[in-house]
Amino acid sequence: MTNNRLRNLPGYVYLALVLIFLYLPIALLFVLSFNDSAVMAFPLRGFTWHWYQELLGAGELWQATRNSFIVAFVSAFFATLLGAMAAFAIVRYRFRWRDSLLALSSIPLVMPSIVLGAGLLILFRSLMGFELSLGLITASHILISIPACMLIVMARLAGFSKNLEEAAMDLGATPWQTLLRVTLPISLPALLAAFLVAFTTSFDEYAMTTLITGTETTLPVYLYSMLRFPRKLPIVLALGSIIIVGTSVIIILAEWLRSADTTANKNSAVEVDR
Amino acid sequence: MSDTIIELRNISKQYRNPDGGMVDALYPADLSIYAGEFFTLLGPSGCGKSTTLRIMAGFEAATSGDILIKNQSMLKVPAYHRPVNMVFQDYALFPHLTIAKNVEFGLEMKKVPKSEREDRVQAALDMVQLNGLERRKPNQLSGGQRQRVALARALVNEPSVLLLDEPLGALDLKLRRAMQAELKQLQQQVGITFVYVTHDQEEALAMSDRIAVMDGGRYLQVDTPQEIYEHPSTRFVADFIGETNFISATLNSHVADLANVQIGSQAVGVVYRANGIYPGDEVTLAIRPEKLRLEQNANGTELPQLTGTLEQAMYLGTDTRFVVRMETGESLVVREQNQMVNDFRPTIGDAVQVQFTAEDARILTD
Numbered sequence: 001m002t003n004n005r006l007r008n009l010p011g012y013v014y015l016a017l018v019l020i021f022l023y024l025p026i027a028l029l030f031v032l033s034f035n036d037s038a039v040m041a042f043p044l045r046g047f048t049w050h051w052y053q054e055l056l057g058a059g060e061l062w063q064a065t066r067n068s069f070i071v072a073f074v075s076a077f078f079a080t081l082l083g084a085m086a087a088f089a090i091v092r093y094r095f096r097w098r099d100s101l102l103a104l105s106s107i108p109l110v111m112p113s114i115v116l117g118a119g120l121l122i123l124f125r126s127l128m129g130f131e132l133s134l135g136l137i138t139a140s141h142i143l144i145s146i147p148a149c150m151l152i153v154m155a156r157l158a159g160f161s162k163n164l165e166e167a168a169m170d171l172g173a174t175p176w177q178t179l180l181r182v183t184l185p186i187s188l189p190a191l192l193a194a195f196l197v198a199f200t201t202s203f204d205e206y207a208m209t210t211l212i213t214g215t216e217t218t219l220p221v222y223l224y225s226m227l228r229f230p231r232k233l234p235i236v237l238a239l240g241s242i243i244i245v246g247t248s249v250i251i252i253l254a255e256w257l258r259s260a261d262t263t264a265n266k267n268s269a270v271e272v273d274r
Numbered sequence: 275m276s277d278t279i280i281e282l283r284n285i286s287k288q289y290r291n292p293d294g295g296m297v298d299a300l301y302p303a304d305l306s307i308y309a310g311e312f313f314t315l316l317g318p319s320g321c322g323k324s325t326t327l328r329i330m331a332g333f334e335a336a337t338s339g340d341i342l343i344k345n346q347s348m349l350k351v352p353a354y355h356r357p358v359n360m361v362f363q364d365y366a367l368f369p370h371l372t373i374a375k376n377v378e379f380g381l382e383m384k385k386v387p388k389s390e391r392e393d394r395v396q397a398a399l400d401m402v403q404l405n406g407l408e409r410r411k412p413n414q415l416s417g418g419q420r421q422r423v424a425l426a427r428a429l430v431n432e433p434s435v436l437l438l439d440e441p442l443g444a445l446d447l448k449l450r451r452a453m454q455a456e457l458k459q460l461q462q463q464v465g466i467t468f469v470y471v472t473h474d475q476e477e478a479l480a481m482s483d484r485i486a487v488m489d490g491g492r493y494l495q496v497d498t499p500q501e502i503y504e505h506p507s508t509r510f511v512a513d514f515i516g517e518t519n520f521i522s523a524t525l526n527s528h529v530a531d532l533a534n535v536q537i538g539s540q541a542v543g544v545v546y547r548a549n550g551i552y553p554g555d556e557v558t559l560a561i562r563p564e565k566l567r568l569e570q571n572a573n574g575t576e577l578p579q580l581t582g583t584l585e586q587a588m589y590l591g592t593d594t595r596f597v598v599r600m601e602t603g604e605s606l607v608v609r610e611q612n613q614m615v616n617d618f619r620p621t622i623g624d625a626v627q628v629q630f631t632a633e634d635a636r637i638l639t640d
Contacts, residue, residue, distance in 0.1 A: 094292075163366035166333050169353045170360045171431065172383035181379075185370045 026244060033237035040233060051234040058235060064222035065239075067134055068203055071218055075141035076198035080191055082142070083149025083198075090150075091157040109147040116144065117208030124212060132214030140212060141205060145198035152197060156190030189257045196254035200247055219243075278345075279435060279467050280307040280330060285339035287325050287491075299325045300491045302338060307435075307469060308484075312461050314470045316478040317488035318514070323471045326488075327437050330469065332356050344434055354383070359428035360437040364444065365420045367412035373399070373423050374408035380431040398430035401460070418449050425460070435467045442477065454480055475515045479503065487511045503562075509638050512560045519566070519606050520638075521559040521580075525551055533637055535559060538602035542578035544635040551639060558638045563609040565634035568596060568620060569627040579629040582606065584620045596620075598628055 032040050036048035055061065089095070090102055108116065120140050124130045164186065168178040184191075206220040213221050223236050287300040300322045307313045315323035328334040329341060332353030341348045348356055359380065367376050377398055381391045399405045402422035412420055421441060428436055441457075442450045458481045461468045472478055478485050479499045486496040487510075495507040506512035509520065523535035533546040535557060544559065551557060569579070585605065586597035589612075596608040606628055620626050 161364060161366060163362045163364055164368060166331075166353070167360070167362060167366035167368070168379070169333075170331060170358075171380035171427070172354050173379075174354055177383060182368055186368075 029237055029244070030241050033234060033241045035234070038231050038234060040237070051238040055235050055238045061219075061222065061226075061235070061239065064217060064219045067216055068219035071134060071138045071141060072199045072202040075138045075145060075202045076195045078142045079145035079149045079198040080153075080195045083146045083194055084153045084187070084191060086146070086150045087153035087157055091154055092162065105150060106147045108144050109151075113144060113205065113208035114211070116140075117211035120208065121211045132212055134216050134218075136212055136214075137209055137218060140208060141198075141202040144205065144208065145201050148197050148201065149194035152194040153187065153190045156187055160186055193254045193257050196250050196257075200250055203243075203247070277309040278306045279309040279343065280469070281305070281342040281345075282326070282329075283340045283342070285326075285329060285336045285341060287322070287329065287334065288337045298491050300329075300336075303493050305486065305493060305496065307467060309467055310465055311483040312458065312468045312470065312481055314472060314478040314482040314485045315488060316472055316475060316485050316514075318473055321488040322491040323473075323488050324439060327360075327439055327469060327471050330435070331358060331360050331437050357434040358437055359431050359433040359435075360439065361424045361428050361441045363440045365412075365424040365441075367420055367423055367427070369412055371411075372408060373404065373410050373412070373415070376412065376423060377427045377430050379427065384431070394430050398426040401429065401464075402426045417445055418453065421445065421453060425457075429460075429464060429466070433466065435469060436461075438468060438470045440471055440473070442472075442474075450477075457481065479515070487514060489514070505636065506560065506638075508640050509558060509560070512636070512638065517563050517607060517609075518560050519563060521561070521600075521604060521606070522602070523557050523559050523637075525553050525555045525557055525637075527553055532632070535637070537580060538600065540580055542580070542632075542635075544578065544632050544637060546637045551637065555639070558640075559635050560638050561630055561635045563595070563607040564593075565630050566606065566608040567629045568598070568608055568610060569629055570620065570624075571627060575629065577629045578632055578635070579627045580606070581625070581627060584622055584624045584626050587620075587622065598626055600628075 031044070033051055034047050034049075035044050036050065037045040086101075086105060090098060117140070120136075120143075124132065124136055130136060164182055165178050168182040169175070173181060203218075204220060205218070206224065209218055210221045210224070219239075223239070226232055226236055282303070282305040284302045284304060285300060286298070286302040289297045289299055291297055305326075315326055317323050325334060329336050330343075330348075332348065332351065336349075343357060368379065371379070374395055377395045378391055381394060386394070395408075396405070399408065402425050404419060404422050404426065407415065407419065412423065415423065421444075424441065438457075442453050445453060454477055457468075470478075470481065479502075482499055484496065484498055485502050487494045487502060489510050495502055495511050497505075502511060503515055506515060506518075512518040513520075521537055523537045526534040526536050526541055528534075528546060528551055531545055531547050532543055533551070534541055534543050537559070568584075569575075580600055582598040582600040584596060585599045586595075588595040591612070593609050593611045596610065598606045598608060600606060608628060
């Protein structure tokens with residue numbers, strides 16, 4: 001037993017290093033957000049809720065947060081809808097440009113968002129003459145979230161036998177009833193997971209958004225602009241801490257939803273035959 | 275057994291290949307299925323049996339022809355309005371619904387009143403002996419239980435015809451044998467026409483009232499299991515159903531019902547009732563291994579017999595499987611039941627006579 005532990009020691013050390021490397025910066029953020037000093041440095045000066053209190057009174061910041069939530073919600077909704085529709089088409093039908101469509105729609109996933117942002121800026125301003133607005137930011141976020149949504153729904157549909165839909169129709173369900181009673185309920189976990197991933201993608205997106213920001217903007221862009229005011233930096237840390245907690249909860253929830261169904265299928269089949 | 279319940283008129287099906295060419299999945303043909311019968315579509319994979327079933331269910335449109343169920347054309351009737359229900363090979367139970375809800379689904383779609391629905395669901399679950407599992411989800415059941423749920427879910431709708439697409443394919447052999455007997459009994463009990471798709475010839479023989487043997491998109495023979503086994507119409511049918519010896523022969527003469535064929539140096543007489551063969555024709559003699567008998571020497575019998583050397587003997591419990599090499603070089607498989615006394619037990623290398631009755635050999639011309 002001890003022998004085993006010893007042999008695994010390098011593994012444990014490695015694991016510890018990885019975890020420290022990953023989470024120390026986040027932990028520092030938390031700690032400093034409660035530090036009673038505008039200067040972000042050690043040693044700590046004592047505990048305070050001050051920055052969180054000041055956060056409550058920061059109107060512009062709340063405006064940006066509200067914008068972020070609206071943009072994230074709307075873009076996640078449409079990205080999930082469009083991504084799911086594309087996923088259905090690709091998984092269910094064999095059509096001519098299927099592989100090309102799959103490759104094409106995955107490109108935003110690997111394209112640097114700063115490049116995409118520059119392209120969108122040129123398109124919106126120079127070609128189409130739009131005023132930059134939250135609507136355009138939302139549209140851009142839909143664009144970058146579609147590939148992830150599509151891939152998540154595709155993964156779920158791949159394990160979803162077409163027979164289920166045929167069975168529903170065989171039992172008298174019209175195509176609409178089949179969609180509502182069978183297809184949607186079965187793909188719901190994937191749709192929710194896709195929605196949450198799209199939501200967080202939008203909520204965190206900075207590089208592209210900053211390029212197409214007009215008068216109103218989202219939280220990450222606003223936060224970055226606030227870095228110019230060192231005295232307000234701890235407020236950013238306080239908000240950052242809240243966002244990290246919120247985002248983690250959402251991601252954990254998404255992962256749980258995604259796996260809930262697969263594990264349900266695995267611990268199945270109690271072999272009790274009569 | 276006289277009313278036709280499903281009638282295929284000149285039904286054919288073509289698919290477009292990925293490379294643009296057309297593939298014939300079904301050649302134009304007619305097929306009638308009678309009310310109350312257990313009808314089996316039997317053939318190797320890709321023979322068109324599942325396509326036929328899917329055309330009946332309404333999941334695929336035929337390229338040509340018409341399909342009638344209870345004398346009504348189904349060409350413009352979508353799957354969800356057809357008076358048929360299907361049992362899928364993978365059962366296709368709805369994973370998000372309980373067993374009771376799965377069975378209730380069809381009744382709900384047809385807007386059957388709630389109280390009647392509950393009674394019928396109970397009755398259907400009783401019929402397949404699954405009462406008590408109503409609240410389980412499909413993934414909490416064993417393969418055999420899921421199979422029963424699939425049956426109950428289809429039968430609860432009281433369809434005119436039940437379509438079964440290799441429903442026992444996913445079960446292990448022992449459970450499959452048990453379910454075969456049960457399915458057959460269930461069919462007789464409910465009196466619904468079953469159209470059953472399988473590639474397992476033993477299953478087809480055991481369960482069916484009639485069998486359509488299919489290959490390459492064609493119905494080769496449509497008849498009772500006994501007729502198909504005893505009087506296969508083509509070499510494929512004889513080969514696919516059970517084990518058959520094929521012996522190359524030349525026709526010497528064909529007088530009345532008796533044909534005389536030459537096999538190597540031996541001439542034997544066999545019964546052939548059809549016409550269209552002439553002396554000198556190359557034909558194939560088909561005979562089942564269990565219709566052959568091994569004898570030590572030509573004991574002055576009138577029966578047709580062939581001379582050979584015993585090459586192999588395999589003891590299989592109820593019977594023994596012998597392989598005899600004939601002087602022409604072709605080999606024959608002989609199956610003899612293991613009776614207790616006075617059985618002729620040749621050893622490998624012995625010269626033996628293989629006897630049969632003239633009625634049991636078939637002449638095939640394809």
